[in-house]
Amino acid sequence: MNAPSRADSGLADGVAIVTGGSRGIGRAIVGTLAAAGMEVVFTYLGNAAAAEETIAASPGAKISAKAVDVRDSAACSAFVEEVADRTERIDVLVNNAGVIRDNLLGMLSDDDIRTVLATNVEGAFNMCRSVLPFMMSKRRGRIINISSVSGEKGGRGQTNYAASKGAINGMTRSLACEVASRNIRVNAVAPGVIETEMSKTVRELAGDQISARILLKRIGKPEDIAHAVWFLASRYSDYITGQILSVDGGFKME
Amino acid sequence: MSTTNITKEEIAAILPKVSETIADALGCDAADVKPDSSLIGDLGAESIDFLDIVFRLERAFKVKIPRGKIIEDARGSLSEAEFEKGGTLTPAGEQRLREFLSEVPADRIKSPVKAAEIAKLFTVETFAKMVIRQQRAAPAA
Numbered sequence: 347m348n349a350p351s352r353a354d355s356g357l358a359d360g361v362a363i364v365t366g367g368s369r370g371i372g373r374a375i376v377g378t379l380a381a382a383g384m385e386v387v388f389t390y391l392g393n394a395a396a397a398e399e400t401i402a403a404s405p406g407a408k409i410s411a412k413a414v415d416v417r418d419s420a421a422c423s424a425f426v427e428e429v430a431d432r433t434e435r436i437d438v439l440v441n442n443a444g445v446i447r448d449n450l451l452g453m454l455s456d457d458d459i460r461t462v463l464a465t466n467v468e469g470a471f472n473m474c475r476s477v478l479p480f481m482m483s484k485r486r487g488r489i490i491n492i493s494s495v496s497g498e499k500g501g502r503g504q505t506n507y508a509a510s511k512g513a514i515n516g517m518t519r520s521l522a523c524e525v526a527s528r529n530i531r532v533n534a535v536a537p538g539v540i541e542t543e544m545s546k547t548v549r550e551l552a553g554d555q556i557s558a559r560i561l562l563k564r565i566g567k568p569e570d571i572a573h574a575v576w577f578l579a580s581r582y583s584d585y586i587t588g589q590i591l592s593v594d595g596g597f598k599m600e
Numbered sequence: 601m602s603t604t605n606i607t608k609e610e611i612a613a614i615l616p617k618v619s620e621t622i623a624d625a626l627g628c629d630a631a632d633v634k635p636d637s638s639l640i641g642d643l644g645a646e647s648i649d650f651l652d653i654v655f656r657l658e659r660a661f662k663v664k665i666p667r668g669k670i671i672e673d674a675r676g677s678l679s680e681a682e683f684e685k686g687g688t689l690t691p692a693g694e695q696r697l698r699e700f701l702s703e704v705p706a707d708r709i710k711s712p713v714k715a716a717e718i719a720k721l722f723t724v725e726t727f728a729k730m731v732i733r734q735q736r737a738a739p740a741a
Contacts, residue, residue: 479655482648483625524648 356581358383361433363426365389365416365473366443368396370542371492374568375440375575376400380407382576387429389414389443416443416469419476426476435484438579439477441470442492444510446544448503459506466510467517474521478530487530490578491518492571495538495594511536515590522588531587535574538594540566561596570595611635611728614661618728621660625653635725636705650719657727663734670730671718674700689713701726 362379366372367388377400380386385408390397397411414425430436444466447458470491481487496504497511515534522532539545539556549556549565557563574593577583615635623630626643639645645653654665666672675683676696683693694713698706703725 479651482652483656527646527648528652 355382355576355579357437357576357579360384360437361429361435362386362438362440362579363388363429363436363473363477364440364442365414365469366391367411368393368400370544371537371540371568371571372440372442373400373403374572375442376409377404377407378569378572378576379438379440379579380404380409382580384408384438385433386410387412389416389425391415391443416472417464419468419472422469422472423476426473426480430480436477436480437487439473439481439487439489440492440575440579441473441489441514443469444492444494444544446504446507448507448548450503451505454506462506462510463513466507467513470514470517474517478525481530482525482528485529487525487528488579489521489530489532490575491532491534492575493518493534493536493590495536495592495597497536498590498592499597518590519588526587531578531583533578533583533586533588534590535571535578536590536592536594537571538566538592538597540568540571542568559598560594561598564595566593566595606729606732610732611725614731615725615728617660618657618731619724621656622653622724622727625649625656633724635728636703636723638708638720639722639724639727640720647719653727657731661731661735663731664738665730665734669734670722670726673730673733674718676700684715687715689715703729 357379362384364372364376364379364386365388367376368390372388376386376388381404387410388400389412392413394413401409401411412425414421416422426436445462447454447462449458474489477489491514493514494507494511496508497515501508518532518534525532538560539549557565571593574591578586578591619633620630622639622643623633626645626649628643633643637643639649654667658665674697678693678696682690683696684690689697689712694711697713697718698709701709701721703723704721708721
C-alpha cells in the first residue's frame with residue numbers, strides 16, 4: 347500500500363474555486379491547491395494588487411483571479427457559470443472569503459453586524475448555491491468552508507464573527523446531509539489564531555495570552571490551514587463529510 | 601400565465617431532449633422515461649433530483665428557470681391563501697392545479713391534495729411545459 351503523497355492526491359487537473367484568495371489564508375490555499383496540479387480560480391473583493399501577488403507567488407501555476415463580491419448572489423452565479431463554461435468542471439469550492447469587525451456587542455453598529463454576516467455566511471451560501479448544480483450533475487465535488495475557532499468557542503468582542511462562523515458550521519453539517527447522495531463532501535476547517543493581517547490587531551493586543559493558550563505554543567501559519575484544506579479536497583479524505591476540523595494548535599479557552 | 605395554449609406539437613418537439621435530460625439526471629434508462637411518467641413515483645426521483653433536472657434543462661435549452669417555478673406557476677393568479685389552507689389545497693386551488701397539470705391523468709390527483717405533495721404529480725411532460733413557458737417568457741439570448 348502506498349503512503350499518501352502530494353502527487354497522488356487526486357487533485358491534479360481538477361478545477362478549484364477559492365473565495366478571498368488575495369491575501370492571508372486564502373493565498374496559501376490557492377498556492378497549495380495549484381501546487382497539487384489544480385487550476386485555481388480565486389475571487390477577491392477589491393485589492394487587485396494583492397491578487398496579482400497571489401498569482402505571482404506561484405510561477406507557472408494555473409491561477410487566475412476575478413473581483414467578485416460574494417455578498418452579491420447574482421455576481422457569484424455569473425462568475426461560477428463563466429468558470430464552468432470554460433473549464434466544464436468544478437471539483438473543489440473553498441469558501442474562504444471572510445471579514446472581521448470585532449467589538450463589544452454593545453458597540454457594534456448595524457453595519458458591523460450585517461457586513462460580517464453577509465460576507466461570511468451569505469457569501470458561502472451564494473457560492474454553494476452557484477456551484478452545487480455543476481457538482482451534482484457530475485456526481486462529484488468537495489466543498490470546504492473556512493470556519494473559525496470562534497464558531498465553537500466564545501471570544502470577547504467577536505459576537506458577530508462567532509455567530510457567522512457558528513452559522514458556517516451548521517450549514518456545513520446540514521449541506522453535507524443534503525448532497526452526500528450526489529458524492530459531494532462538505533467539510534469545514536476551523537483555524538485558530540493564524541499569522542495574517544486579519545488577526546494582526548488581536549495578536550498585537552494579546553499575543554502572549556494567546557500563545558499561552560495554544561498547546562503547541564505557536565501562532566499558526568496560513569500554510570497550516572492550507573494543508574488541512576488540501577487534505578479535505580484530496581482523495582485521502584474520501585470517507586469524511588460533515589466535519590469541522592480544528593486546526594488551531596490545540597487552542598484552550600480561559 | 602395561461603398554459604392552455606401550449607400545443608401538443610410544441611411539447612412533442614422538445615420531449616425527446618427533455619426525456620434524455622431527465623434520464624441523464626436520474627441515471628435511468630431513456631426507454632423508461634415516458635411523457636406521462638411520474639418523476640417521483642415511476643422514475644424514483646428525490647427532491648434533490650429536481651434541482652439537478654432543472655439545472656440540466658436550463659443548460660440544455662438555454663433558459664432560466666427560477667427555483668420553485670413550477671409550484672409558483674401552478675398557483676397561477678391565486679394568492680397563497682386562495683390556493684391552500686393549512687397545507688391542503690382549497691377547492692379553487694385544486695381546480696386550478698388540475699387545469700395547470702392537464703397532462704397528469706386525472707385519477708392521479710386525489711382530493712384533498714396536500715401542497716407538499718404536488719411535486720409527486722409532476723411528469724416528464726410537466727417539465728417540458730415548464731421549458732416552453734420559460735422559452736416564451738425570455739427567448740434564448
